[in-house]
């Protein structure tokens with residue numbers, strides 16, 4: 001017992017904070033309404049210390065009881081871009097999110113991996129995107145562009161380890 005008190009005093013975070021608070025930065029919340037009219041609050045998280053590929057990002061989010069992020073409305077997408085920009089110190093190249101396409105270079109035929117829903121608005125792409133660079137870019141991210149402006153880009157699903165965004169939805 002004595003040891004536990006000592007341990008907790010010195011490792012406060014390890015004892016009282018949840019895993020996700022230790023491993024992730026809360027970058028902001030939005031309120032929304034789902035397709036059945038139920039209101040939710042969604043909070044977005046960026047990992048503090050790790051990067052991975054799009055393919056593994058979903059499993060990484062899930063291992064912290066989070067989901068791979070989606071932006072379900074244009075409003076949510078715009079707000080998420082501002083959250084990422086505001087936390088760009090944690091972002092290496094891009095902040096991957098859970099969208100993908102089977103139609104490379106399509107601007108509109110994109111889907112959310114969590115829900116299977118089609119992206120229901122005009123994605124705010126960077127001007128030259130999506131470009132399916134090297135023929136392998138079928139996954140979605142909010143990337144850092146010219147002059148530190150953040151916009152939507154397509155990325156490789158299995159490429160370099162990159163930053164990714166998780167979300168938690170509360171009803």
Ligand SMILES: *[C@@H]1O[C@H](CO)[C@@H](O)[C@H](O)[C@H]1NC(C)=O
Pocket residue numbers: 029030031041
């Ligand atoms: C979302 O709704 C909750 C509860 O009504 C409120 O406390 C919170 O401030 C809202 N958040 C945003 C980002 O609007």
Ligand SMILES: *[C@@H]1O[C@H](CO)[C@@H](O)[C@H](O)[C@H]1NC(C)=O
Pocket residue numbers: 027028082083086
């Ligand atoms: C940006 O970050 C600051 C400091 O954490 C915060 O007060 C502000 O609300 C954030 N703005 C946005 C758009 O998230």
